Amino acid sequence: MRREASAPRRDWRRTVESQGLVYPVTPTEDGCELPYWYEDAAYVLDEWEIDHLEDVTTRLHSMCVDAAHHLVTGSMGTLGLPERGLALARESLAGDPVSIYGRFDLRYDGLGPAQLYEYNADTPTGLIESSVAQWYWLQDLHPDRDQWNSLHERLVAAWRRNARRIGPVLHLAHSEAETSGEEWMTVAYLRDTADQAGLTTVGMTMEQIGFDHDLRRFVDHEGRVMATCFKLYPWEEMLTDEFGERVLADPDSTRWIEPAWKMVLSNKALLAALWHLYPGHENLIPAYLDKPWGMDSWILKPLHGREGDGVRYVLNGTEHRTPAQHYGQEGYCFQQWAPPPDLDGNHPVLGAWVVDGHPAGLGIRESDGPITDYYARFVPHYMDAPTPGKDQRAAWLREDGVKP
Numbered sequence: 001m002r003r004e005a006s007a008p009r010r011d012w013r014r015t016v017e018s019q020g021l022v023y024p025v026t027p028t029e030d031g032c033e034l035p036y037w038y039e040d041a042a043y044v045l046d047e048w049e050i051d052h053l054e055d056v057t058t059r060l061h062s063m064c065v066d067a068a069h070h071l072v073t074g075s076m077g078t079l080g081l082p083e084r085g086l087a088l089a090r091e092s093l094a095g096d097p098v099s100i101y102g103r104f105d106l107r108y109d110g111l112g113p114a115q116l117y118e119y120n121a122d123t124p125t126g127l128i129e130s131s132v133a134q135w136y137w138l139q140d141l142h143p144d145r146d147q148w149n150s151l152h153e154r155l156v157a158a159w160r161r162n163a164r165r166i167g168p169v170l171h172l173a174h175s176e177a178e179t180s181g182e183e184w185m186t187v188a189y190l191r192d193t194a195d196q197a198g199l200t201t202v203g204m205t206m207e208q209i210g211f212d213h214d215l216r217r218f219v220d221h222e223g224r225v226m227a228t229c230f231k232l233y234p235w236e237e238m239l240t241d242e243f244g245e246r247v248l249a250d251p252d253s254t255r256w257i258e259p260a261w262k263m264v265l266s267n268k269a270l271l272a273a274l275w276h277l278y279p280g281h282e283n284l285i286p287a288y289l290d291k292p293w294g295m296d297s298w299i300l301k302p303l304h305g306r307e308g309d310g311v312r313y314v315l316n317g318t319e320h321r322t323p324a325q326h327y328g329q330e331g332y333c334f335q336q337w338a339p340p341p342d343l344d345g346n347h348p349v350l351g352a353w354v355v356d357g358h359p360a361g362l363g364i365r366e367s368d369g370p371i372t373d374y375y376a377r378f379v380p381h382y383m384d385a386p387t388p389g390k391d392q393r394a395a396w397l398r399e400d401g402v403k404p
Contacts, residue, residue, distance in 0.1 A: 001049055001110035003343040003379075006042040009140055013037075020189055021133045022181040026375055037129060038377035039137060043348065043364050047385045049110060050148045050362075056114045056283050057352040057359035060104055063281075064119055064265050067273040068093055071264040076276075076289060079269045080303045080330025082239045084248050091251060092260035098162045099259055100190075100230070101127075101155070101360075105372070106350040109341035113282045116274070117335075117349060118301070121265035122258050123232050125186050126351055126378065127151070130363030132189070134380035145382040151353055151361040152193065158356035159197035166255070169200050171220055171229040176205045183232050190230060206233050211246055218246070218254045228255040235263035236304050236330075268301045268333035286336040297337035303330045307374045313337060339370035347372075348379070 009015060016024050016037050025033040045053075071079065072090035079086070103124035108114040131151035138147050159166075172191045174183040191201045208221035209229075218226045231238070235258075238244050251260065264270065271287035278284060292298040292314075299313040312321050315337060340347040349372045351363040365376040 001043060001045050001108065003041055003043055003346060003348070006039055006141065008039045009137070012039055015136075016129075016133045019132050019136055020128045020185050022185055028375075034375055035377055037133065038366075038379050041346075041379050042141075043379055043381040044384045045110075045148075045381060047383055049108075050383060053106070053108070053114055053148070053350065053352055053362065054359040056106070057104055057354060060116055060119070060283060061102075061354050061357060061359075063274060063278060064121070064270065067270055067277055068261055068264050070277060071267070071269060071273050072261065076269055076273055077331075079264060079267045081236055081263065081267075082244065085236070085239050085263065088239070088248060088251055089261045089264050095259075097255060097259040097261075098165050098228075098257055099262065100158050100162075100257055100356065102258075102262070102265070102354045103363075104352045104354065106352055107285070107338055107340055108350050114350065114352075115283055115285050115338065116271070117285070118268060119265050119270055120351075122262045123234050123266070124351075124353075125182050125232075126363050126365070127186050127353075128189050129378045130351065130353060130361055131155075134363070134378075137380045138382055142382045146385065147362075147380075147382050149361040151355065154355035154358060154360040155190065155193040156197045159194040159199055161356065163197065163199055166199065166257075167227040169202060169224070169227065170194055171202045171204060171226045172231075173204050173206045173209060173229060174232045176207050187230070187232050206231060209243070216250060216253065226254050228257065230257040234266070234304070235260055236267075268303045268305065268335075269331075271301075271333050271335055285338045288334045289331070290334075292334040292336075295334070295336050298334050299337055300332040300334055302332055307372075309373075311371055313371075340367075340372075349376075 013024050021037055024037040026036045027033055072086055072093055074086050101124065102119060102121040103126065104119050105117040106114045107117055131149065135147065135149055138145065172187050174187040187203065191203055194201050202220060204221055210219045212219045215225065220226055239247065269289060272289045274284050275287045297315045299311060302310045305311065312319060340349050345368065346366045347370055348364050348366040351365065353360040362381060364379050364381055365372055366379055367373060367376045
């Protein structure tokens with residue numbers, strides 16, 4: 001893997017915005033803007049590296065399902081979840097409900113095996129840039145090269161495969177509290193893939209979801225019963241208010257995607273559970289819940305943390321902190337210090353996507369420092385090998401269970 005300079009396309013911002021990436025820059029506290037979509041550079045990977053990352057993603061997904069069965073028993077504590085949260089996750093896991101997607105964040109430098117930083121299994125974003133924007137970037141700048149990116153095809157296939165279990169109407173909801181447009185466009189894109197799969201869909205916000213006390217069912221903004229709802233809203237937050245009480249009282253009244261058992265995989269306690277179940281595994285970084293056993297340097301991750309908020313790390317006895325918002329009171333996971341590689345001051349983290357249980361694509365974010373935070377940049381990638389012929393690519397997709 002290498003990072004190389006790349007000439008940005010003329011009018012690149014208008015281009016990616018027209019493709020759905022309506023948040024190509026990140027606002028700063030002083031009123032300036034930093035690039036989020038960043039095409040002054042590109043990451044280049046060999047074909048064997050993509051094969052390795054696909055294998056690791058498949059392996060980690062299976063290991064995480066095992067870890068979920070361990071975590072829902074409560075053997076590693078409540079994970080900072082509300083009362084009855086683990087019971088809901090346990091019942092959900094036993095029912096094997098529909099699950100569409102997730103994203104592993106991996107450490108990888110091209111010199112050793114990829115290792116798991118964490119699993120965004122419940123509400124992962126970064127989908128449009130990984131699936132759509134970087135694919136069109138590839139067609140414009142490197143049409144003779146390939147990219148690990150079957151996200152769109154796999155999402156359509158996943159909705160289609162699960163259509164009967166989803167039912168006649170799929171509701172999709174995001175929170176209006178998120179103002180950048182990222183969550184809105186993520187849900188809009190997922191809705192588009194569901195439409196292409198032949199489902200009937202309804203878009204709305206979480207704040208528009210109501211409850212019919214006579215029917216004892218959740219209803220949408222027009223009073224229609226919601227049989228199945230994709231919600232881009234974290235389970236640990238969803239369960240803390242009256243809304244969550246309704247879910248806990250009758251968990252089968254609405255099918256939620258992602259399902260409740262995914263809350264234990266998005267929890268940083270997953271890292272400790274994996275290390276407990278698979279000690280010394282080459283794709284894992286040592287992690288514990290109680291203390292940093294035998295570590296000289298470590299990072300403390302809030303169990304429910306996001307975007308690097310509230311992270312603390314200790315390097316050879318000196319503690320460093322990132323700005324904290326509302327994470328940390330739920331507890332921490334100690335993970336051995338294993339910073340991303342440093343490529344001329346850029347620190348990439350590889351996001352390996354899983355769709356319907358299968359590896360589906362790659363999105364790379366990089367930061368100026370070792371913590372991937374709110375100001376991270378998304379940098380497109382391509383494979384350092386000619387694209388297979390059209391017939392070959394179609395055959396490969398068919399072999400892998402996805403229609404070209």
